Amino acid sequence: MRVKTDEGFEDLRAIWMEDENIKMIDQRLLPHELRFHTVSDHHEVKEAIKKMVIRGAPSIGAAAAYGIAQAILKGDDLKETAEVIKSARPTAYDLFYAVDHMMENGQEKPKITAEAYVDSVVSKCKAIGDHGGKMIDDGMKILTHCNAGALATVDHGTALAPIRHANSEGKDIFVFVDETRPRLQGSMLTAWELFNEDISHAVIVDNAAGHFMHRGEVDMVIVGTDRVAANGDVANKIGTYEKAVIAKENDIPFYVALPVTTFDPDTKSGTDIPIEEREGEEVSKVFSKYIMPKNSPVMNPAFDVTLSKYITGFITEKGIFSPDKIGKLL
Numbered sequence: 001m002r003v004k005t006d007e008g009f010e011d012l013r014a015i016w017m018e019d020e021n022i023k024m025i026d027q028r029l030l031p032h033e034l035r036f037h038t039v040s041d042h043h044e045v046k047e048a049i050k051k052m053v054i055r056g057a058p059s060i061g062a063a064a065a066y067g068i069a070q071a072i073l074k075g076d077d078l079k080e081t082a083e084v085i086k087s088a089r090p091t092a093y094d095l096f097y098a099v100d101h102m103m104e105n106g107q108e109k110p111k112i113t114a115e116a117y118v119d120s121v122v123s124k125c126k127a128i129g130d131h132g133g134k135m136i137d138d139g140m141k142i143l144t145h146c147n148a149g150a151l152a153t154v155d156h157g158t159a160l161a162p163i164r165h166a167n168s169e170g171k172d173i174f175v176f177v178d179e180t181r182p183r184l185q186g187s188m189l190t191a192w193e194l195f196n197e198d199i200s201h202a203v204i205v206d207n208a209a210g211h212f213m214h215r216g217e218v219d220m221v222i223v224g225t226d227r228v229a230a231n232g233d234v235a236n237k238i239g240t241y242e243k244a245v246i247a248k249e250n251d252i253p254f255y256v257a258l259p260v261t262t263f264d265p266d267t268k269s270g271t272d273i274p275i276e277e278r279e280g281e282e283v284s285k286v287f288s289k290y291i292m293p294k295n296s297p298v299m300n301p302a303f304d305v306t307l308s309k310y311i312t313g314f315i316t317e318k319g320i321f322s323p324d325k326i327g328k329l330l
């Protein structure tokens with residue numbers, strides 16, 4: 001991803017491996033500060049995923065792949081390592097896929113296998129951009145929720161990849177960025193990525209999405225996903241479901257962008273997808289200050305499920321598919 005610096009531009013990935021250490025952009029500090037976080041064992045990998053130093057399904061998968069490679073290089077107990085890393089967060093399927101992939105294929109050449117896994121994630125995202133970018137016409141306004149950009153996928157993004165592609169072709173596009181309470185991945189991360197790429201955008205509060213859709217100002221919605229069930233139901237950041245319903249009500253196409261590895265063929269429907277419940281202080285406090293009575297209870301599901309009937313299509317590295325074609329795709 002392109003990042004503006006005092007000297008010009010830098011091309012960065014969200015996560016990479018240096019010798020036996022895993023390095024990542026500390027996503028908790030953006031957009032104020034670009035700082036790198038170093039992880040040196042699997043307990044630290046788990047903490048980095050759990051505390052959202054690194055986040056977004058494909059980037060979580062990359063952290064897991066590097067974490068297993070690191071453990072193999074260090075001679076750690078692999079069964080324990082896999083269990084610890086898999087317990088970091090429950091919803092993103094990429095986490096489980098990446099751990100299993102490395103356990104099966106990484107024993108002989110751990111670092112090379114992890115690098116190959118991560119490079120394949122990046123090239124899939126690039127292909128998602130190529131396919132999805134063709135659907136975006138000059139002058140289109142696109143709404144996105146959360147951050148499904150390069151930070152969430154190592155590079156390019158899923159939802160942001162078609163947007164990056166359309167922008168690189170010189171199309172005049174505009175992005176509505178939902179701020180995405182409570183962690184603000186939209187305003188703090190997506191807006192930062194779009195700013196760095198000089199892509200025209202505005203941050204809106206989550207409650208404003210329906211207003212702009214109803215006024216005919218949104219041509220298309222594109223989001224990412226943490227897991228897609230076999231029937232095409234999609235788990236994504238809390239608030240995605242209501243955006244999909246409002247999009248359908250207003251005849252606005254609603255696309256989900258993902259690498260095929262985010263499809264979970266063993267989970268039958270959305271109700272079977274485990275939904276992470278995160279700590280209440282993400283809601284009750286803003287920048288360490290309570291914004292509600294301290295003792296009021298909080299509910300904080302991190303994801304919701306959008307039923308496949310609200311989804312126009314899946315933008316994948318293999319092309320664009322309607323939900324009824326998932327069987328064929330898998």
Ligand code: MRU
Binds near residue numbers: 237
């Ligand atoms: O809690 P997060 O920030 O990890 O949630 C991220 C999302 O919901 C993304 O939309 C999803 O992981 C897809 S990332 C390409």
